[in-house]
Amino acid sequence: MQTEKVVDHIVQWLHQYATNAGINGFVIGVSGGIDSAVTSTLCARTGLDLLCLEMPIHQAESQVNRAYRHIDWLMEKHSNVQTQTIQLTPVFDSLVNSFPKVINEEERFMALANTRARLRMTSLYYFAALKKYLVAGTGNKVEDFGVGFFTKYGDGGVDLSPIADLLKSEVYEIAEFLGINEEIIIAPPTDGLWGDDRTDEDQIGASYPELEWAMAMHDQGKTAEDFSGRKQEVLLIYDSFHSSNKHKMIPIPVCEIPEGLK
Template sequence: MQTEKVVDYIVNWLKDYATNAGMKGFVIGVSGGIDSAVTSTLCAKTGLELLCLEMPIHQAPSQVSRAMNHIEWLQSNFDKVRMTQVNLTPVFDSLIESLPDVEDEESRFMSLANTRARLRMTSLYYFAALEKLLVAGTGNKVEDFGVGFYTKYGDGGVDLSPIADLLKSEVYAIGEYLGVNKEIIDAAPTDGLWGDDRTDEDQIGASYPELEWAMKMDDEGKTSDDFSGRKQEVFKIYKRFNSANKHKMIPIPICEIPETLL
């Protein structure tokens, strides 16, 4: 990857898109992870306005501190970067109290994790509409088009996706080129939706380098029978997530009424 040229291309793409849309700039949720750090830096490099939101919901202190440190770094390097902290913990807790109890605690736990992402999306669009900004997405290629590791209408609800054609390894390479804080580069990837220290690899069962490999093999038409051992296990994990989350990656199904009925 020609890192410098890719960075320039994305920055110009972002600036042109916002300008043509008649928008002032971007709003982004900064989580303390590599994807939001790289995306926010690319947005800042456009020279347009950038509003960074830090939106904790029972968040691990380490995630909050990484996010705040990154925002401070952005503000020290770029003129038009602003920051707002929106504490969504009481909103989340209040919603839980309003919802009826259910017997299936595991399903409820998963639903509430996704609810966190959707509360953040709602907050992002509040500020986007208020200040004439575009919501910048932070999903990478493996998450968005490989395993579908994001929340539908949560972190998947955005106006544009600057890094969605980049593999996770490429996002890290750009992060290092941009000078993103080492604490973010070194942190284990996590979606931060559970209020604990579980990582993406804990949830998926495979690392991002492994998933990138599986995605490439799948694109080449390979099947699980072509591999053995750990490679076969990883490939099966990738295919399972890819199949289960396909509904996130394709357009919303439309019931098309036959002309004979109209």
């Protein structure tokens, strides 16, 4: 990958899109992870306004601190960057307490994880409307179009996706080029929706390098039957996520009314 040229291309694309839309800048949720660190840095390099939101909800202290240090680094390098912390923990707790109790706590736990992402999306769009900004998405190609590892109308609810055509390994390559803090680069990827230290790999069952391989095999028409051992297992994992999360990756189904019925 021609890293420097890719960076310049994304920055120019962001600037042109916002300018053509008559928008003042961008707002982004910074989590302390690699994707939001890279995306926020690319947005900052446009020279347009950038508001970085930190929105903890029972968040691990290590994630919050990484996010703050990244934002501080970004503000030192770019005068167009501002930050705001929105404490969403009491909002989340209040919402949870207003919901009726359920029998299956495990299902409730999963639903509430996605609720965290949707509360953050709501906060991002509040500031976007207030300041005439675009919400910048942080999803990469493997997450957005491979395994669908994002929350529908949560972190998937954005105005534009600067790094969605980049594999996770390419995001890391750009992070190195941009000088992103080493603690972010070496931190295990996590969606931060659980309030504990579980990683993306813990949840998916495969690492991002494995998923990139599986995505390539899937695109080539290969199936799990073409492999054995760990490769077969990884391709089965990929295919399962890709199939079950397909609804996230395609437009909302519309019931088209036959012309004769109108």
